[in-house]
Amino acid sequence: MRFHAEHRFNGSKQAVGALLSDPAFYLGLGLPDLSRPEVLEQREDGDDAMLRLRYEFVGSLDPIVHRLLGPNRLAWIQEVRIDRSAGSGALRFEAEKDPRRLHGAADFVLTAAGDGTIRRLDGELVVAVPGIGRMAERRIVPGLLRRLDIEAQALDDQLHPGE
Secondary structure (H helix, E strand, O other), X not given: OEEEEEEEEXXXXXXXXXXXXXXXXXXXXXXXOXXXXXXXXXXXXXXXXEEEEEEEEOOOOOHXXXXXXXXXXXXXXXXXXXXXXXXXXXXXXXXXOOOOOEEEEEEEEEEEEOOEEEEEEXXXXXXXXXXXXXXHHHHHHHHHHHHHHHHHHHHHHXXXXXX
């Protein structure tokens, strides 16, 4: 299922890009129904940065997801790549246990807008399970978008602490 998100930040592209590649930002970010992430890998090469995080879902799961997982806990790996000089990047995520069945990706662009920055993100979530995949995608995407909105608000708050 395709998804789109757009967020406005009161900071420069460089400041937004720096936070999106900073593990401390994600470690301090509380997202509904998720554990704090574990940083698996961080690399920087000039303006290119990559960050791999592991999250575990700690909320109550939809009965369909219970059927998919069985007794396993839902955990996934999220990777953020950003070219800070170009103001573009990618977000990839996949289930830790069976990435073929649950995965997604999005590309994003940071664009200067007046004194701020706009992030436009376009992606796709895939639940590759015949018969229930599309229904599961429709149930998962709203939560994904809500978490992106919360992340964006926290990022903007970091750009202007105390406001």
